[in-house]
Amino acid sequence: MGHPELAWSTALVVSELATNALLHGSLRDRLFQVRTTLRPKTLRIEVSDPRGERLPSLRIAEDDECFGRGLHIVTQLADRWGTRPRSVGKTVYAELDVRTDTAR
16 A cells, blocks of 8 residues: 655655755766665655765755755655765665654
C-alpha cells in the first residue's frame, strides 16, 4: 500500500536536497545520488554527493536573496534530518514519519 499523503512533502524534500547537492556538493564528472526507502513507520530520503567537507547548515536568508531557504523547508516538512559521512562525500537525509491517519 502506498502513502499518497506523503507525495507532496517527499517531492519537495527531494527537490530541495537534490538542488543543494547540485549547487554545493557536486564536482566535475561526479554525480549525486537520490535514494528513498519506505519502512513501516518511516519514509527516508537520502541524497549523497562527493563533497564531504561541505556540510549543510541552516542560515537566515535576507529578504532579497534567491537562495538560503531550502533547509528551512526541509526542517518544516521532515520529522528529522541530518548528515552522515561516506568513504567519499556525504549523505544528507530526511525522514518523514508514516502515520496511520492522513493528517500531516
